[in-house]
Amino acid sequence: MLNYQETRLVKDTIPALQQHGEHIATVFYKTMLRDHPELHNYFNTVNMHTGKQPHALTQLILAFASNIVNISELVPKLERVAQKHASLNIQPDHYEIVGKYLLRAFSAVLGPAMTPDVKMAWTKAYWVMAKMLTGREAHLYRAFEAWKGWRKFMIYRKTNETVGGNIVSFTLKPVDGKPLPTFLPGQYITLRITVPGMKFVQLRQYSLSDAPSHAHYRITVKRDQGTNPDYGRGDDAMTVSSAASSASDSSIGSIQPYKVGVVSNSLIDEFHEGDTIELTHPAGSFSLNTDMDNNSMPLVLISAGVCVAPLLSMLNTVVERRITRPVSWIQASRHDAPFQAHVEKMARNHPNMRTKFFKSRLSDSDVLSYTSSFDNDFLSLTAEDLYLAHSSAEYYICGPEKFMLQAASHLRRSGVKPERVQFEIFSVGSFEMRPDY
Known part of the structure; x- marks a missing residue:
């Protein structure tokens, strides 16, 4: 672990990271891929060009530096990272490569500010985070049992x-x-x-x-x-992914x-x-725990577009296992709602299930402009649709960033506590739900 002086040195780099973090991340990916082109086989090509991955890496580094004396605050985010690493069969050797090129990028961008003492502090900090991740990933790999890799x-x-x-x-x-x-x-x-x-x-x-x-x-x-x-x-x-600040960056x-x-x-x-x-083996921290099911706890599933997929898995499981808890299915789509006929058929056969389908441009893309129609449609949901009178209701939301932000805002205003809401993040580096939504 880091001593007091080392934690101070790490925290003192936060302003520089806020200013230069994405440049550091871009240099890191560029040099690492130049020397280890085989790592392209782990990467999402789209995220290389959209610039989302440098942002995601920067946010992770900043979060770690900001919470260096209170690492427990990072557990949910690190759990998502570990789950994704396990799904990609990332191994401890990869952390050796990442550490080498990340610290080299720090030195290249920060220059004289990266003193030997600061470099040592960040080296120790990196390995604290790396050991947390590799430890959790090793546990996941053991749980995968015979299924290793592809x-x-x-x-x-x-x-x-x-x-x-x-x-x-x-x-x-x-x-x-x-x-x-x-x-x-x-x-x-x-x-x-x-x-x-x-x-x-x-x-x-x-x-x-x-x-x-x-x-x-x-x-x-x-x-x-x-x-x-x-x-x-x-x-x-x-x-997991590489990125550049833009597709036209000649560097x-x-x-x-x-x-x-x-x-x-x-x-x-x-x-x-x-x-x-x-x-690879299924992974992910966004999930419905059916082993701890309480039949009196309403389940509210809110989705948009193709992001319906993980919530449909939840719904089909509840119905297949004859779990009797009340379910509210709320689905937005820009055009046709995928699986609508399937869901409506289940609702006809299960009196404790209610459904609500509506149109929203926000269901189709993160980049579309905000439109008031979404707010109007969501506001049309009744307290019964959202089980607002039940303090034990659980909420699972999956959709584009703006959709989830609007849904979260509505639930917050309706008095739903954050710990009862789970979000699935499809996009990289663009959406980090705060504890207060």
């Missing part, structure tokens, strides 16, 4: 979930025919495919969109039509060509039933 799956079924065919579900069966491990509803897998014209393999994380099964998994993918880079999951971890020498929606469009257009892909 496993081949066959696309057993492709199903269009909307009229236009822009949201497609893939039912996946293991090629080895062995039973699949269960998972917590809400978790995700990492998918790896080879895309023609791309030098490195492409990785994306997709939430599982059905109840756990030992025979198959299902993911649901939205075609990216240019408004949102690969509308899947993000990667807000140090060693970024080894980044592969940028293609909008390269994975989502390839999956929908070029992968067919019978084809194979590779997955």
